[in-house]
Amino acid sequence: xxxxxxxxxxxxxxxxxxxxxxxxxxxxxxxxxxxxxxxxxxxxxxxxxxxxxxxxxxxxxxxxxxxxxxxxxxxxxxxxxxxxxxxxxxxxxxxxxxxxxxxxxxxxxxxxxxx
Amino acid sequence: xxxxxxxxxxxxxxxxxxxxxxxxxxxxxxxxxxxxxxxxxxxxxxxxxxxxxxxxxxxxxxxxxxxxxxxxxxxxxxxxxxxxxxxxxxxxxxxxxxxxxxxxxxxxxxxxxx
Numbered sequence: 001x002x003x004x005x006x007x008x009x010x011x012x013x014x015x016x017x018x019x020x021x022x023x024x025x026x027x028x029x030x031x032x033x034x035x036x037x038x039x040x041x042x043x044x045x046x047x048x049x050x051x052x053x054x055x056x057x058x059x060x061x062x063x064x065x066x067x068x069x070x071x072x073x074x075x076x077x078x079x080x081x082x083x084x085x086x087x088x089x090x091x092x093x094x095x096x097x098x099x100x101x102x103x104x105x106x107x108x109x110x111x112x113x114x115x
Numbered sequence: 116x117x118x119x120x121x122x123x124x125x126x127x128x129x130x131x132x133x134x135x136x137x138x139x140x141x142x143x144x145x146x147x148x149x150x151x152x153x154x155x156x157x158x159x160x161x162x163x164x165x166x167x168x169x170x171x172x173x174x175x176x177x178x179x180x181x182x183x184x185x186x187x188x189x190x191x192x193x194x195x196x197x198x199x200x201x202x203x204x205x206x207x208x209x210x211x212x213x214x215x216x217x218x219x220x221x222x223x224x225x226x227x228x229x
Contacts, residue, residue: 103164
């Protein structure tokens with residue numbers, strides 16, 4: 001299994017509060033991603049990173065921000081959580097572009113409920 | 116930009132019958148293609164991938180997929196399914212250079228019936 005750890009795995013928070021999800025990898029992969037999974041929508045890309053301090057928006061980035069200060073950590077922040085952000089969040093990593101493979105590997109997911 | 120369409124949201128099939136899960140993609144550049152499986156309350160696991168070469172790709176658990184460039188399809192097949200294949204299956208596409216964004220379809224829920 002790819003060395004990806006997401007924390008927290010489960011969280012219940014109130015509307016309007018800030019929330020940060022952490023993704024930690026031990027593979028030294030350049031690319032890291034945050035997806036959300038919702039019934040009927042599959043996985044939708046929120047933000048991704050292609051290096052330290054290099055990030056870009058995905059399909060559903062509104063209401064989310066990210067930071068990557070170290071290769072191994074990629075943080076997803078909900079500045080002011082809303083009920084529409086109740087979802088399962090997956091972190092993923094990839095060694096794309098290095099010649100060592102283009103597979104994307106997923107963490108176990110973080111279940112977030114906004115009440 | 117790339118997009119992926121999985122036409123079937125649910126596919127019921129009897130045990131030991133063959134199954135095909137359909138995936139079509141759209142892209143203005145060359146792509147890599149993937150199929151992932153997700154069991155309940157778990158993350159996604161790679162089933163197989165097409166990077167280059169032979170258009171017929173074999174994966175784990177007896178699954179295979181065929182890349183058809185002219186029809187922009189990457190359908191997943193298994194000749195004989197088992198109860199344990201019940202899961203959700205996702206098709207994904209990534210561009211070959213540049214952004215390396217992986218775009219996923221909405222998923223197909225395969226239910227194998229006894």
